[in-house]
Structure formats: structure tokens, C-alpha cells
Amino acid sequence: MWTVLILILSAAYLFYKWYTQKYDYFETRGIPYIKAKFPLGNLPNAILFMRNFLYDFDDIYQQFRGKESLVGYFETRSPQFLILSPDIAKKILTTHFASFHDNEFSNLFTVEMEPVMARNPFILKGQEWKEKRAEITPAFTSSRLRACFPLIEEVLIKFTKYIRDEFEKDNNKIFDVRNICHRFTVDAVSSCIFNADAQSFASEKPEIAEMGRKLVEFHGIIQFIQFMLISMFPNIRKYFKMPMVDKVAENFFINLMQQAVELRETNPIPREDFMSFLIELKKKKSISEIEMAAHGVTFFTDGTETSSLAIAHILYELADNKKAQGKLRKEINDKIIDENGKIIFDKMLDSEYLNQVFYESLRLHEPIGIYNRQCNEETVLDCGNGKRYKVEKGMSVNIPIHSIHRDPDYYLNPNEFIPERFDPENGGPKAFEDRGVLLPFGDGPRICLGRRFAVIQVKAAVVEIIRNFEMSVNEKTQRPLIIDTSTFLNAKKGGLWLNIQPIV
Numbered sequence: 103m104w105t106v107l108i109l110i111l112s113a114a115y116l117f118y119k120w121y122t123q124k125y126d127y128f129e130t131r132g133i134p135y136i137k138a139k140f141p142l143g144n145l146p147n148a149i150l151f152m153r154n155f156l157y158d159f160d161d162i163y164q165q166f167r168g169k170e171s172l173v174g175y176f177e178t179r180s181p182q183f184l185i186l187s188p189d190i191a192k193k194i195l196t197t198h199f200a201s202f203h204d205n206e207f208s209n210l211f212t213v214e215m216e217p218v219m220a221r222n223p224f225i226l227k228g229q230e231w232k233e234k235r236a237e238i239t240p241a242f243t244s245s246r247l248r249a250c251f252p253l254i255e256e257v258l259i260k261f262t263k264y265i266r267d268e269f270e271k272d273n274n275k276i277f278d279v280r281n282i283c284h285r286f287t288v289d290a291v292s293s294c295i296f297n298a299d300a301q302s303f304a305s306e307k308p309e310i311a312e313m314g315r316k317l318v319e320f321h322g323i324i325q326f327i328q329f330m331l332i333s334m335f336p337n338i339r340k341y342f343k344m345p346m347v348d349k350v351a352e353n354f355f356i357n358l359m360q361q362a363v364e365l366r367e368t369n370p371i372p373r374e375d376f377m378s379f380l381i382e383l384k385k386k387k388s389i390s391e392i393e394m395a396a397h398g399v400t401f402f403t404d405g406t407e408t409s410s411l412a413i414a415h416i417l418y419e420l421a422d423n424k425k426a427q428g429k430l431r432k433e434i435n436d437k438i439i440d441e442n443g444k445i446i447f448d449k450m451l452d453s454e455y456l457n458q459v460f461y462e463s464l465r466l467h468e469p470i471g472i473y474n475r476q477c478n479e480e481t482v483l484d485c486g487n488g489k490r491y492k493v494e495k496g497m498s499v500n501i502p503i504h505s506i507h508r509d510p511d512y513y514l515n516p517n518e519f520i521p522e523r524f525d526p527e528n529g530g531p532k533a534f535e536d537r538g539v540l541l542p543f544g545d546g547p548r549i550c551l552g553r554r555f556a557v558i559q560v561k562a563a564v565v566e567i568i569r570n571f572e573m574s575v576n577e578k579t580q581r582p583l584i585i586d587t588s589t590f591l592n593a594k595k596g597g598l599w600l601n602i603q604p605i606v
């Protein structure tokens with residue numbers, strides 16, 4: 103009996119020693135840090151699914167902001183860095199890129215097990231990332247983006263018709279803008295990439311949207327546990343034989359791409375769009391069907407959720423700020439719409455107030471709130487005042503853009519929606535981007551690949567809705583807004599419910 107007890111206690115003690123062996127990592131190196139709490143480290147609420155991880159990061163940020171440029175913290179037992187200074191963050195994303203070119207997501211997927219998802223540039227590493235990014239970048243030329251616009255316009259008509267029809271059926275109807283904006287982006291991206299009609303406004307369970315969701319959601323508890331374990335111990339990925347993505351959804355997109363290519367090859371259209379780019383690529387580099395599908399899925403997964411959240415938050419902020427809504431409507435009617443009621447593409451992109459509204463909403467509700475980089479080559483970060491801190495190979499650095507965007511040192515009344523802060527007199531959004539305090543699309547060589555497409559589809563949707571409808575916030579919206587607990591993207595708990603009434 104005593105022997106068993108002693109054995110158990112010894113094993114527990116050894117496990118504790120092993121588990122906590124790195125808890126003095128920062129102390130011994132003279133790096134500012136927050137003490138680890140056994141066993142969960144410094145992000146306990148996120149790990150226990152009690153609140154979104156951005157709030158745990160923000161607690162650390164608030165404790166050290168203005169005092170340190172970076173701080174060490176612990177994710178369970180692993181020491182990591184949180185970057186507080188926008189200047190150092192910018193350096194990591196740009197000038198120090200050669201030492202920080204990958205992110206932690208790359209540990210989750212392998213080309214053997216997730217052949218489509220693992221080929222997304224967001225997930226790829228090193229040389230492979232460089233090659234794939236270079237391969238797909240020309241898909242976003244100005245002429246291709248312009249060629250997509252008529253397809254987006256067709257979806258805009260369906261979008262407004264859907265809201266009008268719903269309103270006619272029930273004058274008291276309220277809309278969760280997250281839901282309807284997601285329908286819009288799924289239709290717009292499917293049309294631009296797969297030349298397919300996703301039927302998002304015609305059906306309550308549109309297949310393409312459902313399959314897209316399946317591709318990025320966890321499918322079952324075992325897969326979730328696998329995800330947590332791989333996040334904590336990346337080296338064990340090779341021992342798990344269960345794919346991280348839903349195979350039915352993956353095959354669905356491979357087939358969809360095959361059909362789209364066949365259709366275009368048998369019925370060529372003289373249009374310089376994404377599909378023509380992919381078909382040229384297939385001929386030039388003889389890339390496989392899976393690689394083609396991977397490019398399509400990259401656009402789909404990275405382009406639908408992020409953009410729909412961006413549109414939904416802009417509509418929410420405008421519904422909550424009637425003055426801004428009126429000001430934007432005037433700009434749209436005076437400058438962006440021609441005499442035939444059509445959107446003037448270049449005016450939409452150049453209009454000042456629309457641009458200010460766009461960036462102010464992305465500042466407050468950036469779809470991706472934290473940027474992760476893994477150090478691939480030991481680097482010393484010079485934090486000024488003689489403070490130089492070494493980041494060792496394999497360590498993670500995290501840039502809490504959500505907290506930087508709301509820091510009162512960079513923004514007066516940071517929690518308020520004030521598009522005028524990005525007035526050209528203050529240098530416009532560019533001045534804030536240059537200082538590293540406004541980075542909703544990231545920065546450096548890994549900056550959002552679809553940024554220009556996103557700007558077009560988000561602005562087009564906002565223009566169309568604001569010119570056709572008057573909006574206010576419905577009390578069903580839970581306020582203050584809280585970021586959903588279990589999402590990686592900045593989606594709000596309970597949805598964003600608006601009253602939307604046709605103007606004419």
C-alpha cells in the first residue's frame with residue numbers, strides 16, 4: 103500500500119517537474135514576463151472555453167502596455183512571446199521576415215492527410231509557401247478584379263431582392279447581418295472562382311456554403327482533442343492518422359473545381375477572370391486537379407468568412423451611428439452611383455468617406471485578431487534603451503492586433519466608431535498603417551493575398567445595402583458586443599440583429 107502511494111507521489115512529482123521545467127525560461131534570461139499558472143499557463147479562460155482567447159491576450163497586453171515592448175507568457179507549459187510595440191511587430195512581419203516566415207497552423211496539416219487544405223498559402227511553410235504564393239499572386243491583377251465585378255453585381259441584385267422579399271413577407275422581420283452577409287460572400291466568391299451559382303439566397307441550407315463550413319469546422323470531439331494535443335505538442339502530428347478536415351467536404355470542392363474547369367474548357371468565354379487564370383496555370387505548369395482545387399478552396403475559405411464578418415460589422419456600426427449612415431448614403435448617391443443606378447467601380451474604390459468607414463470598422467472588429475509567427479532562425483530583437491531580447495528557433499511570437507487597434511495611446515476614444523479619424527488631413531488610413539497601429543490585413547510578405555478582392559466585395563455590398571435600406575440596431579443584439587468563445591475569427595456572440603427597411 104505504502105509502496106504504491108510512494109510510487110504515485112513520485113510519478114506525480116516527476117510529471118510536475120517535467121511539465122514546469124520551462125517556467126523559469128524568461129526569468130533566467132532577463133526577459134520581462136508574466137508568471138505561469140500551473141497547469142494552463144496564462145491563457146486559462148481560452149483553454150477552458152470560458153471566453154475568446156483574444157480577451158486573455160488583452161489582459162496580458164493591458165498589464166504591460168506602455169511599459170514593455172514585448173513580454174514572455176506561457177501557453178500551458180510552452181514559453182511564447184507577446185509583442186506589445188507596433189514598431190517591433192512591424193519589424194517581425196517585414197524586415198525580420200526571413201526569421202519569422204511561418205505560423206503555427208502549418209503544424210496542423212499535412213499534404214498527405216489534408217491535400218487541399220494543406221496547400222493553402224496561409225498554412226504552407228518556407229519554400230513551399232513562397233512558390234505557391236508566387237504562383238497564385240497574378241490571379242489578383244487589376245484587370246482580373248475588374249472582370250469579376252459584373253459577377254459581384256449580379257449577386258448584389260439577389261442580395262437586395264432577398265431582403266426586400268423577406269421584408270414584404272413580414273414588415274417586422276429582423277435580420278442577423280452575419281447570416282445574410284455570409285450568403286452574399288458565398289455567392290460572390292463561388293461565382294468569381296468556381297463560376298457556380300451557390301444559391302445562398304434561394305435555399306436555407308445551400309450546399310456550397312454548408313460544405314465550406316464543414317471544411318473549417320471541427321467534426322467531432324476526437325478531432326477537437328487531436329487539435330488541442332497537436333497545438334500543445336506539434337511533434338506528435340505524425341502519430342495521428344485522422345485528417346483534420348472533413349473528407350466529404352474536401353472531395354466536394356475537388357469535384358466542383360473539376361466541373362468548373364470542364365465547363366469553361368468546353369464553353370470558353372473570352373473573360374480574363376480567376377478561372378481563365380487557373381486554366382492557363384494548368385496548361386503552363388501542368389498542375390494537378392488537387393492543386394487546382396486547392397487554389398479554389400483557398401479563395402473560398404479565406405475569402406468568404408473574413409469578408410462577410412467585415413461587411414456585417416460595417417452594417418452594424420452604421421446602424422448604430424445614424425449620422426455616419428446618412429453621411430455615407432449621401433456620398434454614395436452623390437458620387438458612387440451613376441444616372442442609371444449602377445455602381446461606378448473606380449468611384450467606389452476612391453470614395454473617401456466609404457474608405458474611412460471601411461477602415462474604422464476593421465479597426466474595431468478586425469476579422470483576425472492575432473498574428474502568429476514561428477521563429478525559424480534565432481533572432482535578437484532590439485527593443486531600444488539597451489534592451490535586446492533573443493528569440494530562439496521554434497518559439498512563437500504573437501502580435502495582438504486586436505489590442506493594438508484599441509489602444510488609447512494610438513486612438514482617441516478607441517472604443518468609439520469615428521470614421522473621421524482616418525480623414526485625409528490626418529494622413530488617412532495609410533498613416534496609421536505605416537506606424538503599425540492599423541493592420542487588419544497583416545503586413546509584409548504574408549500580407550493578405552486577397553486584400554484587393556476583399557476591398558471590392560465588401561465595399562460593393564455596403565454601397566448596395568446603404569443606398570437601398572435604412573438600418574437600426576435591434577434589441578436582440580447582445581450588447582456590449584462579445585466575441586464568440588470558440589471562434590478563431592472575430593464573430594460576435596448571439597449575432598448582429600438589425601432592423602432593415604427599404605428606403606423606396
Ligand code: HEM
Nearest residue numbers: 223224401404405408409412542543544548550551552556
Ligand atoms: C476583409 C476581409 C479580409 C481580411 C480582414 C483578411 C485578413 C487577412 C490577414 C490579417 C492575413 C494575414 C494573417 C497573418 O499575417 O498571419 C490574411 C492572409 C491571407 N488572406 Fe486574407 N483577409 C480578408 C479577405 C481575404 C480574401 C477575400 C481572400 C481571398 C480571395 C484572402 C486570402 C488570404 C490568403 C490566401 C492569406 C494567406 C497569405 C499568406 O500567408 O501568404 N483574404 N488575410
